[in-house]
Amino acid sequence: xxxxxxxxxxxxxNWPDWSFFLxxxxxxxxxxxxxQLVLVPHVFPAWNAGEGLLVGLDSRSFHRLAVEQAHxxxxxxxxxxxxxxxxxxxxxxxxAFYAAFTPHPWVLLPLNAFLHALAAWVLFKILHLFLENxxxxxxx
Numbered sequence: 001x002x003x004x005x006x007x008x009x010x011x012x013x014n015w016p017d018w019s020f021f022l023x024x025x026x027x028x029x030x031x032x033x034x035x036q037l038v039l040v041p042h043v044f045p046a047w048n049a050g051e052g053l054l055v056g057l058d059s060r061s062f063h064r065l066a067v068e069q070a071h072x073x074x075x076x077x078x079x080x081x082x083x084x085x086x087x088x089x090x091x092x093x094x095x096a097f098y099a100a101f102t103p104h105p106w107v108l109l110p111l112n113a114f115l116h117a118l119a120a121w122v123l124f125k126i127l128h129l130f131l132e133n134x135x136x137x138x139x140x
Contacts, residue, residue: 012135020124020138025117032109051105063105065091070098 036052049055053063065085072080073095081099083092094108101107127137 069095
């Protein structure tokens with residue numbers, strides 16, 4: 001019979017650094033999907049400007065511009081892609097994802113989660129330089 005303690009996860013102090021990045025990534029991706037696909041359209045429909053975007057923000061105009069450019073890429077090829085259509089690099093980056101996958105804002109959530117996870121992981125590493133305890137650095 002196996003000892004129950006042998007089935008436990010190793011303590012957080014023994015986790016590899018990439019596991020913290022993965023935790024941050026999955027957290028940011030999960031919250032992003034929850035907000036954009038569930039909360040905004042179904043719990044707070046008055047705030048929904050369509051596609052899980054919030055009313056009153058410039059994200060709707062960026063989305064519209066990115067969709068237009070994604071359709072242009074689909075019809076004319078990647079040479080039609082511009083980094084900053086109408087001086088909006090956010091729409092240019094979004095249009096590349098829209099053209100490669102599908103023209104819906106949720107396709108940007110993995111990129112957003114990656115950037116948030118990278119920032120959180122770097123902050124964790126910096127805090128770990130000052131705090132000996134990895135749990136304290138993680139919670140901070």
